Amino acid sequence: MDLAYIVFVIEIVAIFVAILSIVIVRIIRNIQEHRTKQRRDALRKIFTHALQNNQLITPAEIPKALNCYLDLIVVLETFDRLFLGALWIQTKEVIIDKFLLKQAVNLLKSSSWRNNLLGLRCIALDAKRLIKTSHFSSLNHLWSHTSNFGPKGGIVIALLNHAKFIVRQLAAICLIRTEDKKLIHHVVNRMVEEYPMAQYPYRDQFIQGNTTTMSILEELAEHEKNPKVIAALLDILSARLTGNLVPLAAKYRNSPDDNCRLAAIKIFASIPGEASEVYLSEALNDPNEINRAEAAKGLGKIVAVKSIPALVLALRDKSWALRLQAAIALKSMGALGKAALFEQDQYAHPEAYKAARFVLSIP
Amino acid sequence: MLDVLRENFLQLSSFWYTTFFLYFFILMAFVYTVIFITATPYIISRYREKAIDDVYSLTRSDSVAAITFIVPAFNECKNIAWTVRNLLNLSYRYKKIIVVNDGSTDETLEILIKHFALVKIPLFSSERLQTKPIIGYYRSQEYADLMVIDKVNGGKADSLNAALNICQTPLFASTDADTLIEDTCMNYLMRPFLENKDTLVVHSSVGIVNGCKLSANRITKRAFPRNMLAAFQVIEYIRTFYCDRMCWEWSKGSLIVAGVFAFFKTDTVLEVGGYSTKSVVEDMEVIMKIHKKMGEENREYHIRFVPDIVAWTEVPTTLLALKKQRLRWYTGTTQCLYDYRKMCFDKRFKSIGLFVVPFYIFDKIIPIVELVGYLIVIIFGVILGVLDLKMFLILGLVCWGYSTLLSFALIIVEELTFRKYPDFWGTLCLLGYALFENLTYRFYILYLKLRGLIITKKAGKHWLVTPRKGYNVIGG
Numbered sequence: 001m002d003l004a005y006i007v008f009v010i011e012i013v014a015i016f017v018a019i020l021s022i023v024i025v026r027i028i029r030n031i032q033e034h035r036t037k038q039r040r041d042a043l044r045k046i047f048t049h050a051l052q053n054n055q056l057i058t059p060a061e062i063p064k065a066l067n068c069y070l071d072l073i074v075v076l077e078t079f080d081r082l083f084l085g086a087l088w089i090q091t092k093e094v095i096i097d098k099f100l101l102k103q104a105v106n107l108l109k110s111s112s113w114r115n116n117l118l119g120l121r122c123i124a125l126d127a128k129r130l131i132k133t134s135h136f137s138s139l140n141h142l143w144s145h146t147s148n149f150g151p152k153g154g155i156v157i158a159l160l161n162h163a164k165f166i167v168r169q170l171a172a173i174c175l176i177r178t179e180d181k182k183l184i185h186h187v188v189n190r191m192v193e194e195y196p197m198a199q200y201p202y203r204d205q206f207i208q209g210n211t212t213t214m215s216i217l218e219e220l221a222e223h224e225k226n227p228k229v230i231a232a233l234l235d236i237l238s239a240r241l242t243g244n245l246v247p248l249a250a251k252y253r254n255s256p257d258d259n260c261r262l263a264a265i266k267i268f269a270s271i272p273g274e275a276s277e278v279y280l281s282e283a284l285n286d287p288n289e290i291n292r293a294e295a296a297k298g299l300g301k302i303v304a305v306k307s308i309p310a311l312v313l314a315l316r317d318k319s320w321a322l323r324l325q326a327a328i329a330l331k332s333m334g335a336l337g338k339a340a341l342f343e344q345d346q347y348a349h350p351e352a353y354k355a356a357r358f359v360l361s362i363p
Numbered sequence: 364m365l366d367v368l369r370e371n372f373l374q375l376s377s378f379w380y381t382t383f384f385l386y387f388f389i390l391m392a393f394v395y396t397v398i399f400i401t402a403t404p405y406i407i408s409r410y411r412e413k414a415i416d417d418v419y420s421l422t423r424s425d426s427v428a429a430i431t432f433i434v435p436a437f438n439e440c441k442n443i444a445w446t447v448r449n450l451l452n453l454s455y456r457y458k459k460i461i462v463v464n465d466g467s468t469d470e471t472l473e474i475l476i477k478h479f480a481l482v483k484i485p486l487f488s489s490e491r492l493q494t495k496p497i498i499g500y501y502r503s504q505e506y507a508d509l510m511v512i513d514k515v516n517g518g519k520a521d522s523l524n525a526a527l528n529i530c531q532t533p534l535f536a537s538t539d540a541d542t543l544i545e546d547t548c549m550n551y552l553m554r555p556f557l558e559n560k561d562t563l564v565v566h567s568s569v570g571i572v573n574g575c576k577l578s579a580n581r582i583t584k585r586a587f588p589r590n591m592l593a594a595f596q597v598i599e600y601i602r603t604f605y606c607d608r609m610c611w612e613w614s615k616g617s618l619i620v621a622g623v624f625a626f627f628k629t630d631t632v633l634e635v636g637g638y639s640t641k642s643v644v645e646d647m648e649v650i651m652k653i654h655k656k657m658g659e660e661n662r663e664y665h666i667r668f669v670p671d672i673v674a675w676t677e678v679p680t681t682l683l684a685l686k687k688q689r690l691r692w693y694t695g696t697t698q699c700l701y702d703y704r705k706m707c708f709d710k711r712f713k714s715i716g717l718f719v720v721p722f723y724i725f726d727k728i729i730p731i732v733e734l735v736g737y738l739i740v741i742i743f744g745v746i747l748g749v750l751d752l753k754m755f756l757i758l759g760l761v762c763w764g765y766s767t768l769l770s771f772a773l774i775i776v777e778e779l780t781f782r783k784y785p786d787f788w789g790t791l792c793l794l795g796y797a798l799f800e801n802l803t804y805r806f807y808i809l810y811l812k813l814r815g816l817i818i819t820k821k822a823g824k825h826w827l828v829t830p831r832k833g834y835n836v837i838g839g
Contacts, residue, residue: 004754004757004758004761005757007761008757008760008761008764011761011768012764014764014768015767015768015771015798018768018771018772018774018775019771021775022771022774022775022778022790022794023790025775025778025779026787026790029778029782114411114415117415118415121415165554165557165558166412166416195557195559195560196560197428197533197556197557198557198558198560199426200421200424200427200428200557201420201424201426203425203426204420204423204424204425204426207425207426239425321531354485357485361482361483361484361502362484362502
C-alpha cells in the first residue's frame with residue numbers, strides 16, 4: 001500500500017515535469033524556428049538584392065550571424081533552381097568556396113549519414129567545377145580520378161555504396177553532374193545494382209543531363225558488354241532524342257536480354273522513320289508480352305500507318321495488354337486505323353472486338 | 364465456525380485478487396513502456412531524416428513508378444468531389460485515380476458525372492478477382508487519369524477488388540472517400556519502396572481534420588478540434604500511431620494498416636487473392652494474409668510505417684457514430700485475430716508469430732481483466748465489504764497516472780518531432796484532454812472493446828455509414 005502511494009506520488013510529480021517539459025520544448029522550438037526563418041529570409045534578401053542589381057555578392061556582405069551551413073545550403077538550393085546565368089554561377093562559387101567547402105569536406109568524412117548528406121548537398125551545387133579546379137588539392141581525394149579508381153577511390157564514390165538510400169542517391173547526382181566519363185560509367189554500373197524502383201533518381205539526373213552527358217552515355221552504350229547496363233543506358237537515351245540512335249538500338253533489338261530489347265523498342269518509339277517502323281513491327285512478335293505491348297504503343301506514337309495489318313493481328317493476341325495497346329495505336333492512326341477497329345467482328349474475334357469497342361469509346 | 368471460514372476465504376481471495384491485478388498492471392505497464400521506448404527512436408530518426416531530405420525530388424521526377432489511387436465510395440455525395448479534386452491536384456506526375464461507386468443510394472455517381480464530365484465506356488477488365496457485377500465504367504473527358512466504376516453494392520473489399528482488376532500500375536493506394544491527402548505524401552510513402560525491394564506495404568499516420576481550416580482541397584490551418592469527442596480521438600490517434608504502429612518497425616511490420624490511406628504493391632495483393640469480402644476490416648485481413656503467405660514461404664518482406672501525417676480524415680463527433688465505427692473495428696480485429704490465431708507463437712512467422720500477434724491478443728485481453736477488476740471491486744468491495752477499497756483506489760489511481768504519463772510522454776515526442784498543431788492552444792488542449800481521457804472517454808472505449816470481443820453474424824455488414832459533415836462545413 002505504501003509502495004502504491006509512493007508510485008502514485010512519483011507519477012504525479014512526473015506528470016508535472018512532463019507538462020513543464022512540453023511547455024519548455026514548445027517555447028525553445030518556436031524560438032529556434034523563428035530565428036531560422038529570420039536568418040534564411042535575411043539571406044534571401046541579400047541574394048535577391050545582389051542578383052536584381054546585377055552585382056556579385058562579396059563574402060563581407062554575409063555577416064557572421066547569417067553564416068550557418070544549413071541555412072546557406074537551403075537558400076543556395078532555392079536560388080539554384082531559379083537562376084542559371086553567369087552571375088549566379090559566380091555567386092555560388094564565391095559562397096561555396098568562402099563559407100561552405102571546408103565544412104562540407106569534413107561532413108563528408110563523418111561516419112554519420114546525416115552529415116554525409118549535408119556535405120553532398122554542398123558538392124551537388126557545383127560538382128563539375130570542384131572536380132576540374134586543380135588548386136583544390138585537398139579535394140582530390142574526393143574523386144581519386146585515376147584510371148584505377150575503385151569503389152573506395154574517393155569519398156563521394158565511396159558514398160555511392162552507402163547503406164542509406166538517400167545518401168547514395170545524392171552521391172550519384174554529384175558524380176553525374178561532373179560530366180566525367182569514368183565517373184558516369186561508375187554510376188551506371190552502380191545504378192543497375194539498385195532495385196529497379198530505386199533507380200529513378202539516377203535516371204532522372206541522367207535525363208536532365210546536357211548533350212555532353214548524353215554523348216558519354218551513347219559512347220558507353222556502344223562498347224558496353226553487360227546487358228543490364230546496356231538496358232539502363234538505352235532506357236535513359238530513349239527518354240531523350242539524341243542524334244540518330246536507331247543504329248545503336250538496332251544493335252540490341254535481338255538481344256537475349258528482355259530489358260535490352262524493351263529499351264531498344266522504346267528508342268524506336270521515340271524516333272519516327274521507316275527503320276523504326278520495321279523494327280517495331282518485328283517486335284510485335286517478341287516472346288515477352290510487355291515488349292510486344294510496348295512495340296504496339298510505339299507504332300501508335302510514330303503513327304506507323306503501314307503497320308496497321310500487323311496491329312490488327314495483334315488485336316487477337318492472347319495478351320490483354322497487347323490487345324489494348326494495339327487498339328489504342330490503331331485509333332491514333334486516323335481514319336484508316338479507326339476503320340480497322342470498326343471492322344472487328346464480334347463473333348469471329350470477340351476479344352479483338354472488345355478491345356476495339358473499348359478504345360473507340362474512350363474520349 | 365462457518366463464518367470464520369468464510370471470512371478467511373474472502374480475505375485470502377482478496378489478497379490473491381489484489382496481487383493478481385497488481386502483477387497484471389505491472390506486466391501491462393512494462394509492455395507499453397517497452398513499446399514506447401522501441402517506437403521513439405524510430406520517430407526521432409525519421410524526423411531528423413525528413414528535415415534534410417529533398418521533399419520534392421519524387422514529385423518532380425520523370426522516372427518514378429505510376430500509382431493508382433483507389434477510392435471506394437458508398438453514399439459519399441458530401442465529400443466525393445472534394446476528395447477526387449484533392450487527388451487530381453496532387454503534384455505526383457504518374458498517377459491514376461479509380462473511384463468505385465459501390466451501389467450508392469444517394470447522388471454520388473451523379474455528382475461525379477457532373478463534376479468530372481464522365482462518359483460511359485464499354486466493360487473491359489482482366490477479371491483477376493471475383494467481384495459483384497459491374498454496372499458500368501466511366502472515363503472523364505477532362506481528366507485522362509480519372510476512371511469511375513459503378514457496381515452493385517458489395518462492400519469496401521469488393522470495391523477494392525473491382526478496381527484492382529483494372530489497375531495496371533505497380534503500386535496502388537487505397538484511400539477512403541473522405542480522406543484528404545497532403546501533396547508531400549508521395550515522397551514520404553514512396554521512400555520505403557525505393558530503399559528496400561522487400562517493402563510490400565507502406566502506411567502512415569493519419570491526422571484528424573475536424574476543426575482544421577480548408578481551402579481549395581488543402582488544409583490551410585491545422586487546429587485542434589472543438590468537439591470533445593474528436594479531441595479525445597486526437598490523443599488516441601497519437602498513441603495508436605506513435606506507439607502501436609511505430610514500435611513494430613524492427614520486425615516485419617504491424618498487423619494493422621490504416622485503411623484511410625496506405626500504399627501497396629499491386630502484385631502482392633493480387634498474389635494473396637485480393638481483399639476478403641468476409642471481413643469488415645479488409646485492411647487488416649489483407650495484411651494478415653500477406654504476413655501468413657510470406658511467412659509460410661519464408662520470403663523476405665517488410666511492411667513499413669512512416670510517422671509523418673500523410674492523410675487527414677474526419678472522425679465521428681457523436682457517440683452513436685463513434686460506436687458504429689469502433690464496433691466495426693474491434694469486432695473485425697477480433698475476427699481477424701481469431702481466424703489467424705494459429706500464427707500465434709508459430710516460429711515460421713518469426714517476429715510476427717512470436718511478438719506481434721501475441722501482443723495484439725494480449726491487447727484484447729486487457730479490457731476483460733479490467734472489467735473483471737471493476738466487478739470485483741463492486742461485488743467484494745462495495746457489496747460484501749471484504750476488499751480493501753483503498754488499495755484498489757490507489758491501484759486505480761496508479762493506473763490512471765501511468766496512462767496519463769504515457770500520453771504525456773507521447774505528446775513530448777510529438778512536440779519534439781512532427782508537431783501536428785503548431786499553435787500553443789493546440790498543445791494546451793492536448794494536455795488537458797490527455798489528463799481527463801482516462802477518467803471519461805476511455806470507459807466508453809472499454810465498453811466498445813468488450814462489445815467488440817463478441818463476434819456476431821452482423822459483423823459481416825459491408826459499409827459503415829457514418830454521418831459526415833463534409834469538408835465545406837469542417838473548420839468553418
